[in-house]
Amino acid sequence: MEKRGEYSLSGAREDQQVDRIHAYLSRSYWAKGIPLETVARSVENSLCVGVFAGGEQVGLARVVTDRATFAYLCDVYVLEEHRGKGLASWMLSALAAHPDLQGLRRFMLATRDAHALYERHGFTPVKRPQSLMEILNPVYFQ
Numbered sequence: 001m002e003k004r005g006e007y008s009l010s011g012a013r014e015d016q017q018v019d020r021i022h023a024y025l026s027r028s029y030w031a032k033g034i035p036l037e038t039v040a041r042s043v044e045n046s047l048c049v050g051v052f053a054g055g056e057q058v059g060l061a062r063v064v065t066d067r068a069t070f071a072y073l074c075d076v077y078v079l080e081e082h083r084g085k086g087l088a089s090w091m092l093s094a095l096a097a098h099p100d101l102q103g104l105r106r107f108m109l110a111t112r113d114a115h116a117l118y119e120r121h122g123f124t125p126v127k128r129p130q131s132l133m134e135i136l137n138p139v140y141f142q
């Protein structure tokens with residue numbers, strides 16, 4: 001675990017606290033109502049970086065990846081009382097330095113309003129949006 005004052009950062013799967021992650025995501029704007037079991041499965045099968053204070057997880061950045069060519073960043077949050085202290089940036093820097101995320105052909109994400117945060121870490125708007133397609137299934141929005 002890396003330390004910064006009262007905070008620590010870990011990319012170890014066993015350190016990620018699924019119940020606390022679920023407590024936030026199930027009230028987030030993008031995954032409202034997501035079942036605990038779905039969160040558990042997504043954490044299990046992703047590369048996650050979390051930040052912790054007093055033994056409790058207060059932030060997460062999750063990457064879905066083949067660890068060779070492609071990665072998708074999602075479920076980035078910091079709990080309200082810990083925002084504005086650079087914790088999201090810390091997680092993004094840790095991911096940028098992660099040995100399994102070097103030399104990727106494409107690293108993607110979607111955001112409603114945090115573009116400025118990601119721009120500082122090298123992300124840009126999609127250059128050819130007409131070449132991207134998706135199946136969007138707003139399954140948890142109840």
Ligand SMILES: CC(C)(COP(=O)(O)OP(=O)(O)OC[C@H]1O[C@@H](n2cnc3c(N)ncnc32)[C@H](O)[C@@H]1OP(=O)(O)O)[C@@H](O)C(=O)NCCC(=O)NCCS
Pocket residue numbers: 076077078079082083084085086087088089090110111112113114115116117
């Ligand atoms: C976005 C979020 C993860 C930022 O976490 P944080 O630890 O406060 O971020 P940091 O302190 O590392 O950096 C914040 C910087 O990003 C900028 N930023 C850009 N868009 C932002 C946004 N939508 N919300 C918060 N900060 C944003 C801030 O202006 C700030 O810059 P500053 O330091 O010059 O003031 C946090 O506000 C959050 O959890 N928001 C709700 C969930 C969310 O929207 N997640 C992103 C989904 S794509």
